[in-house]
Amino acid sequence: MDTVHAPSPRPLSVHAPAAPLSGSVTVPGDKSISHRALMFAALARGETHISGLLEGEDVLRTADAMRALGAVVLRTGPGAWHVTGRGIGQLQEPADVLDMGNSGTAARLLSGILASHGIFSVMTGDASLRGRPMKRVTDPLAATGAAFLSRAGGRLPLAIRGVADPAPLSYRLPVASAQVKSAVLLAGLNAVGTTRVEEPVATRDHTENMLRHFGAHVTVEPLGAGGRTITLAGRPDLVARDVVVPGDPSSAAFVLVAALLVPGSAVTVRGVGLNPLRTGLFTTLREMGADLRLSNERIEGGEPVGDLTAIAGPLHGVDVPADRAPSMIDEYPVLAVAAAHATGPSRFRGLEELRVKESDRLSATVALLERNGVAVQVVGDDMIVTGTGGAIPGGGVVETRMDHRLAMSATVLGLVASAPVDVDDTAFIDTSFPGFIDLMNGIGAGLAP
Structure with a gap:
C-alpha cells in the first residue's frame, strides 16, 4: 500500500x-458509522451495500485497510460502496503496512480486529496519528493473547501478532471511550465465550447498534450513575446487511x-x-x-x-x-x-x-x-x-x-x-x-x- x-x-x-x-x-x-460499516461488512458473510458513506480521507484509509485484509471493497457511485466480506476469523494477512492516515478511530477499532485474527500486521499513520497514544487500547487487548510492539508510550507504528483463538475479555473502562469499548467488542467477535465491557458513562453506541444490525447478540444493561454493561456473545454469524449512513x-x-x-x-x-x-x-x-x-x-x-x-x-x-x-x-x-x-x-x-x-x-x-x-x-x-x-x-x-x-x-x-x-x-x-x-x-x- x-x-x-x-x-x-x-x-x-x-x-x-x-x-x-x-x-x-x-x-x-457520519464518520463513526462509516468506519464501522466498512469494518463490519468485511467481517460479515456476503455482500453489503453502503449508501451515504463519508468519503473523507479517514474513511478511505479504512476502506484500503479492509481491502488489504482480503475483503472486496468497491466504490459504485458518490457515497455508494459495495463490500464482499470474508467472515469472522477469515481475514488474510496484509502484504504491507496499513497506513491509517490521520484516523485514530480507524487505528483503534482495527486493533481489536487485528488482535483477534491469527495474522501479523503493522499499522502506521501521519505525523499527528503517530503521536497519539494507543496503550489504552493495546493494554486491554493484550489479554486476548495478542502481542503488541510499538514506540515509547504505545505510539505508532504498531506491530500486532494476533491470535486465531483469542480469549474473551472482561474489561472496565477507566475513562469513558467509545473507541476503546469498540476495540474490545471487536476483539470479542472471534472469541469463544462472552465478552463484557463496563463503561462508567454511556458513550456513543454505534458499534452495539451495527453489531445487532449484522446479526450479533449484544445486550446492554444499566450500571449505576449513568454507566452501562455491554455483553457480546462470541463468534456470531455476521450476515451482510445494507447500511444507510x-x-x-x-x-x-x-x-x-x-x-x-x-x-x-x-x-x-x-x-x-x-x-x-x-x-x-x-x-x-x-x-x-x-x-x-x-x-x-x-x-x-x-x-x-x-x-x-x-x-x-x-x-x-x-x-x-x-x-x-x-x-x-x-x-x-x-x-x-x-x-x-x-x-x-x-x-x-x-x-x-x-x-x-x-x-x-x-x-x-x-x-x-x-x-x-x-x-x-x-x-x-x-x-x-x-x-x-x-x-x-x-x-x-x-x-x-x-x-x-x-x-x-x-x-x-x-x-x-x-x-x-x-x-x-x-x-x-x-x-x-x-x-x-x-x-x-x-x-x-x-x-x-
Missing part, C-alpha cells in the same frame, strides 16, 4: 460575511453554530444523525438559548435521523456537566467558539479525553480563543470561557496542529470576529468534511484562500 503523505498546506484568511447565512444543505455521512452530527455542528452566530442567519441541515448519545451539543446549545428546530424525524438504518434548522440569536453562558462529555466530545472546539460569542462565562467540565484527540484539543482550543482576544482558562480538566457578548476581537493566527476540527472551528470563529482570522492550514478538513469550504460558501460564508 502506498504511504499516505500529508497534503500541502492550505491557509485561509476568514472575514465576516457581508450578509447573513441562509440555505438548506446536507453534510457528509446518516449525516454526521459532528460535521453539522460547524454549519449550525455558524448560523446561530452570524446575525440574521437561518440554515437547515437535512438528514442529520440524532443518536441520543451523539446529541449533547444540540442539548447544550438549546440551554444557551439557541433557536434550534427539529423536523422530519425518522429512522434510517437503525439510527434516528432528522432535519435541524438554526436561526441566529443571542446566546448566554452555560455550565456543562462532565457526564455529557462523551455525547459531544468532538464538538467542544466549536462549542467553545459559541461560548466565546455568548454573554457571560461558560464552564465545560471533564474534558480529559480532549487531550488525546488528533491534537491536544484542550490546549489547542485554548490557544484558538486566546489568540483572538477571548479570555479562557483551564482548571483541572475543566475549560472556562468568558463570553464577549458577540464582540470577539479576532485578528489572530490559528495553528490547527493537523486537526480538522480545529480548522473548522477557527473558520466559524472568523465569520463572527471583528478582525480577520488567519487559519494556518485547512487541508486536513478533508479527513472528515470534504467540500466544507464550498458548502459554507454556498450558504454565503464568502471564504477564499
Whole structure:
C-alpha cells in the first residue's frame, strides 16, 4: 500500500460575511458509522451495500485497510460502496503496512480486529496519528493473547501478532471511550465465550447498534450513575446487511453554530444523525438559548435521523456537566467558539479525553480563543470561557496542529470576529468534511484562500 503523505498546506484568511447565512444543505455521512460499516461488512458473510458513506480521507484509509485484509471493497457511485466480506476469523494477512492516515478511530477499532485474527500486521499513520497514544487500547487487548510492539508510550507504528483463538475479555473502562469499548467488542467477535465491557458513562453506541444490525447478540444493561454493561456473545454469524449512513452530527455542528452566530442567519441541515448519545451539543446549545428546530424525524438504518434548522440569536453562558462529555466530545472546539460569542462565562467540565484527540484539543482550543482576544482558562480538566457578548476581537493566527476540527472551528470563529482570522492550514478538513469550504460558501460564508 502506498504511504499516505500529508497534503500541502492550505491557509485561509476568514472575514465576516457581508450578509447573513441562509440555505438548506446536507453534510457528509457520519464518520463513526462509516468506519464501522466498512469494518463490519468485511467481517460479515456476503455482500453489503453502503449508501451515504463519508468519503473523507479517514474513511478511505479504512476502506484500503479492509481491502488489504482480503475483503472486496468497491466504490459504485458518490457515497455508494459495495463490500464482499470474508467472515469472522477469515481475514488474510496484509502484504504491507496499513497506513491509517490521520484516523485514530480507524487505528483503534482495527486493533481489536487485528488482535483477534491469527495474522501479523503493522499499522502506521501521519505525523499527528503517530503521536497519539494507543496503550489504552493495546493494554486491554493484550489479554486476548495478542502481542503488541510499538514506540515509547504505545505510539505508532504498531506491530500486532494476533491470535486465531483469542480469549474473551472482561474489561472496565477507566475513562469513558467509545473507541476503546469498540476495540474490545471487536476483539470479542472471534472469541469463544462472552465478552463484557463496563463503561462508567454511556458513550456513543454505534458499534452495539451495527453489531445487532449484522446479526450479533449484544445486550446492554444499566450500571449505576449513568454507566452501562455491554455483553457480546462470541463468534456470531455476521450476515451482510445494507447500511444507510446518516449525516454526521459532528460535521453539522460547524454549519449550525455558524448560523446561530452570524446575525440574521437561518440554515437547515437535512438528514442529520440524532443518536441520543451523539446529541449533547444540540442539548447544550438549546440551554444557551439557541433557536434550534427539529423536523422530519425518522429512522434510517437503525439510527434516528432528522432535519435541524438554526436561526441566529443571542446566546448566554452555560455550565456543562462532565457526564455529557462523551455525547459531544468532538464538538467542544466549536462549542467553545459559541461560548466565546455568548454573554457571560461558560464552564465545560471533564474534558480529559480532549487531550488525546488528533491534537491536544484542550490546549489547542485554548490557544484558538486566546489568540483572538477571548479570555479562557483551564482548571483541572475543566475549560472556562468568558463570553464577549458577540464582540470577539479576532485578528489572530490559528495553528490547527493537523486537526480538522480545529480548522473548522477557527473558520466559524472568523465569520463572527471583528478582525480577520488567519487559519494556518485547512487541508486536513478533508479527513472528515470534504467540500466544507464550498458548502459554507454556498450558504454565503464568502471564504477564499
